Amino acid sequence: MASVAEVRAAVDAALQQVTEGQAAIQAAREKLSEAQKSLAAALDGSANEAVGAAHASLSQADQQLEECLGATLLAVEQAQTYTATL
């Protein structure tokens, strides 16, 4: 039979996965930032359309990762608020 402790442990197990996901997102953003700098340095002065598209896509990826991280922070807060009321 399930208990409050077990529900709380299940939520904690899920939040541990979220924490690991957040760490991966933060690491991805750091690598992305390095890639953006390296690409900007290598492609400085290029007016090629593909170069513009690459820069734009990398910025979009970073923006999406930032929003992803924000949503996970809110989700964790919501789940923790719930378990606090159990």
Next chain:
Amino acid sequence: MSLLQELGAQIRATSDELPTGLVTVAMERLRSATELLTWVREASVDPIGVPLLGNATEHAEHAAAALRVAQDAIAAYLGVLGLAADADRPPDGDWRTGLADGATPRPGGRPRGSGAPPGPPDGHRPPPEKLGPWWQQRVSELTGEPPAKPEDVAAQHPSTSELLRRVAGDVRSGDRARLGRDLQNVDAATGLRLSAVTPPVMHRLAGDLLGHEPRAEDLPRLRTAVSGRVRSLLPGTSPGILDALLARICRAPAPADRPAHPADNAVTASVLTGVLLARLGRDPATLDPAAPEPLRRRDADA
């Protein structure tokens, strides 16, 4: 090396190092967490963060797509320069990123290895979890093998990737009793992580088996290739779980169903990974990210 070759090599290296593997790891961790919370909150009106995690996963998917678009644009630019985008390109190892043990991405620091999420260091005993025999009972129902003794569970602390390799070995030998023991002799958190680490692995293995990227029209062929063996090893799993996993591999719409027990997905996905590996005739050790990249077959027949 000419100036142009040097520029091309630099651009190519930047493209290859884009964090597609890390984004995939994040996506799968979030999906797995959502699955567990969905199961916990079934019939509750409180969202417990589930819709927000759904949004987060969607953002991660968009980020992954944007990275692919950037890689395509870079490849197109290399073509403009007259350089082949694929020349000297290292094999794509992203599919095993989530299986790297202890390669913790550290915010504020350079990620070690390929950047998999934190795993317990060797010899470290994690504190006992409070989920009770919940995981063991469900694994017992799925495999038809008797539940493990608590002392056996306490004695075992393999990582999730080690567990996946053991499962793959059990599948290869067709030893259902050992499969049941290996899956039961871990704590629930280790077992549940199988849901998060297996999707990119299954997608890649299915692609290798089919000889091309899995597509929706490959679903019946893939089902025929694996379902008999999965069912014989997991007599308690529902066909809907396997169908949903296969649909996800083939990027096809998954059949809508009520939330499954989280252990069902994790266990079935690990066995399906083992079956795909066995169909390819590959050793479980090839799942180790440190192992050489397996050769891909083209135009193979499943």
